[in-house]
Amino acid sequence: MFNIIYAQSGGMTPVINNSAASLIRTAQKHSDRINKIYAAKNGIIGLIENRIVDITKLSEKELSLIENTSGGIFGTCRYKLKEDDYETYEKIYNTLKKYDIKCIFYNGGNDSADTSNKLCKIKEYFDYDLICIGIPKTIDNDLPFTDVCPGFPSSAKYIAISMLESSTDLKSMCLTSTKVTIIEIMGRHAGWLTAASSVWKKKESDSPHICLLPEIEFNENKFLELVKYFKEKYGYCTIAVSEGIKDGSGDFVANSKNVDSFGHKQLGGVGIQLSNLITTTLQYKCHCMVPDYLQRSCTHIATPIDIELAKAVGRNAVEYALDGKNNVMPMIVRKNSTPFEYEIVDVELSKIANVEKKLPDNYIKENGYEITKECRDYLKPYVFDANFSLYQDEDGKPIYFELD
Amino acid sequence: MFNIIYAQSGGMTPVINNSAASLIRTAQKHSDRINKIYAAKNGIIGLIENRIVDITKLSEKELSLIENTSGGIFGTCRYKLKEDDYETYEKIYNTLKKYDIKCIFYNGGNDSADTSNKLCKIKEYFDYDLICIGIPKTIDNDLPFTDVCPGFPSSAKYIAISMLESSTDLKSMCLTSTKVTIIEIMGRHAGWLTAASSVWKKKESDSPHICLLPEIEFNENKFLELVKYFKEKYGYCTIAVSEGIKDGSGDFVANSKNVDSFGHKQLGGVGIQLSNLITTTLQYKCHCMVPDYLQRSCTHIATPIDIELAKAVGRNAVEYALDGKNNVMPMIVRKNSTPFEYEIVDVELSKIANVEKKLPDNYIKENGYEITKECRDYLKPYVFDANFSLYQDEDGKPIYFELD
Known part of the structure; x- marks a missing residue:
């Protein structure tokens, strides 16, 4: 005993x-x-x-x-x-x-x-x-050896449905209002939860259009070109960004960017920084969602x-x-x-102890802003819930009506 | 025909x-x-x-x-x-x-x-x-005559569960980490959705500790005193804030506060402004949630x-x-x-047309930062969902285990 x-x-x-x-x-x-x-x-x-x-x-x-x-x-x-x-x-x-x-x-x-x-x-x-x-x-899902860390699947589901619903809202609104949405996602060093935003993305037009992972160096010019490309092609652009993306010097964008054009310190995380960058350079109206604690306390989902x-x-x-x-x-x-x-x-x-498992290379597309089919296949069983939506596909994604 | x-x-x-x-x-x-x-x-x-x-x-x-x-x-x-x-x-x-x-x-x-x-x-x-x-x-629920505007009840439910879950998370964490959480809520002129954060609040210790409505003038000193009071009494403080709270001059706090101590313009909405205010004056670690579009596109809930x-x-x-x-x-x-x-x-x-219905006086307590029983009774049937949680009380609030 x-x-x-x-x-x-x-x-x-x-x-x-x-x-x-x-x-x-x-x-x-x-x-x-x-x-x-x-x-x-x-x-x-x-x-x-x-x-x-x-x-x-x-x-x-x-x-x-x-x-x-x-x-x-x-x-x-x-x-x-x-x-x-x-x-x-x-x-x-x-x-x-x-x-x-x-x-x-x-x-x-x-x-x-x-x-x-x-x-x-x-x-x-x-x-x-x-x-x-x-x-x-x-919820970071960054423990080595294990296929998944308990907690991650539910947070991944929260991020997946948040991306789907907010993007559908934006698509409805973009003609006369907001053009870009950003969801800032937890996971400072590993992009698992940010990748979950793309679990249901099958084609370029699906959201998020741009998925910014901490495993990939952030390139401001390339990013702005992409935002412009998607906005011009689809009328709007949806972005998932990890709180931990870094620039070419290895500094967190959330830190390096929080200085305005006068060198003054700015508030907020990377989401609001990117929002400001887009608004000031491309003049697109931008909305930034910061679920913060909500994505890790979402027991209801x-x-x-x-x-x-x-x-x-x-x-x-x-x-x-x-x-x-x-x-x-x-x-x-x-x-x-x-x-x-x-x-x-x-x-x-x-x-x-102290080992962090990052997204493997074969889970990130060459372009650096999308995840691969291998990654989606990895994520799918974890976000699946047979009773989530009255109409959903085999991956658990709610089926939406589309005009034409 | x-x-x-x-x-x-x-x-x-x-x-x-x-x-x-x-x-x-x-x-x-x-x-x-x-x-x-x-x-x-x-x-x-x-x-x-x-x-x-x-x-x-x-x-x-x-x-x-x-x-x-x-x-x-x-x-x-x-x-x-x-x-x-x-x-x-x-x-x-x-x-x-x-x-x-x-x-x-x-x-x-x-x-x-x-x-x-x-x-x-x-x-x-x-x-x-x-x-x-x-x-x-x-979701603003501000149309006159009608008891409720379709859309508001679901967004109210989203805010209610977000407040409950994030507060429970904070309570678990506050001993060695974050002390204050803020949820920034939509509704620029009427506090209906912000009030929904408090639908399940029965006693002072229930969250949100402080509910900042656009109907009530924001007083910075009183606010900071309250944050300190709750943090010292309960170990943490939870805040619901309407994006539209105004200061004594009738200016949006989101605007008036976005100037730092050097007079430089700052990014972000009222949530991040208050977070900065608390961090710089009280030195409490603060997390700010900005659900933004998520609170109005939450069809899944x-x-x-x-x-x-x-x-x-x-x-x-x-x-x-x-x-x-x-x-x-x-x-x-x-x-x-x-x-x-x-x-x-x-x-x-x-x-x-063009008439906005605000929260009536009898829905806001004298103290200005809590809603009354009349307001909770108004809100309850709209957030209720018999199938939401395996264990929930008669108001639809999930029942949580509490260690004595």
Whole structure:
């Protein structure tokens, strides 16, 4: 018999609480081996500051409500453990000892994998045996090895439908009003979520016309030429832009561009910068959408596969611990795309910590502003929801009436 | 037997195409009296430029697809007819005569009611008998007489769930990250949609903590004190702000504030201005969401009552024409809130044109930054969707698990 603890870390996802509920449910089923189930408030900080709650007795109704809940029910943190911060490790050790906790489940992204990985210091410093299992989640989808990170599919769906609906609106309006729309999308270093804007794009006229990925150097002149091309050809131009696109010097456009023609600092992210650039150079009326937190908290639009995968990694994490595995994270391997089939495998935390997986070259077209069929095929099963729209195609894209 | 024409005007709503489909369906049912059904492309511009499509034979499947479609299927316009622009009225007259059209249905907001109303000039100038029926739609919800404008309920739902989800995210994150979130909401002169952010707010700790309405003068010092109060009391502060809030001089804050401390012009709307104000004065990390078009194109989240009302006004418009009514618009009268009951009545276009209905005084609390129970009771039936969340309360608010 041993006690376990669960904690959430980093940015939220629409389905992280599904991993929590699934982990708790699985641990409860193994009450012959797992005694107490604890949660740390605000991730590793709860362990450092001894803010611990006993969640052993949560009822099935409560677990269902947890699955229905946006955000992270136990609170999260952005906190990087230092290699040699003995004092902090001692505080964590004291909490673990106090509650006789022998196993930590840490639910997070790259930084959180780093935290999980560093917790092995506890054994080194205090000779305290500790099982440490990571659980993946991040809307950035940038963890290595895994086919997908739970949380990404729902955020990808949010971006896909946002692009489709706002573009259809623009198309209706563009004759006498706005000519260009920009959606600024999260993912500072990897373009997965920005690419999701194009999951349903089959032809040039489909939106987004221009998809600006952080993997591709931003070229202002080429960009403005493209905006002009699409506006003149179709009457409007739709743009998806990653918050993290960089210019030729490797600087974030969001930073480098936030200086106006007089050298004065400007407010806002890359979306509003590009909007200003287009308005001042091409004189096109431009609207900029910044979903920000909305794209990562959109539990109401969570896709079935995302919920399933979030639960699967929570369940597998407990099973790994019971199987005697340590310092691993459950990851998703795609076995088939249509129908979507997967299996869960364990990968060592040390191989995951601080590694960011970017969009591979074959997912980005030569032109640099569109994604390839390979990328769309990768994305499709994750945004699919059979019950999303009354009329939708095989990719889950709502079918719209088109005149003529 | 007579021919009719339908046109869409002004900003889009999530359900305007439901009005279109319902109108066409109703007209088809009266094929004994209505001969041809036409649509003008891009509103009144289609009539001026003779860009007309025959939609008499649209199938039931096509009408269902139209209902499934975001944006405005026939395109829209922002175009104000001048009182004495004889040449333009003559162009419209020529198109009407060419297609033998005796009845115009104009689907729009305040400006569109103005356009519909001015079309009676056609009779005056050319002695051409014309029935002119307006059909209400606007996410701003600012048309007089009607209890609600079709389109508003779905956008209100979008704002309500966006506020709930982003606030829950912030609450999870605020210990070590962002302290303040701002959602910038459409509605330049009337605070209906901004108020919808608070439809589910029952107590002070519920979000939004601060709701900034265009009906209330913005006071910078009072605002900053409030932000500080909520951040210190709850660890975070959530803000809903109308794009149209004004300062003591009656200037839009979005304009007046877009000058930095050096007097240099800044980019962005009021959300980013307030974000900058908070960051520079209180040093709180702040995130700003700007849904922009997303809040008015969100067909995927359309509420059942909104779809029903959009269809009802489309249907009634045709029936008014058949009953010999002219220069009227179908409007919604609430008969009961729980269960929601309504009836449709006709109101003269001249009484609607260019009149904006603002939030009444009794919908805004004395403190100026919260809405009253009367306002929430008004809003509730419109955002309600019985099938929205697996667990939700009687107001349609998703039920979240809360750790004691």
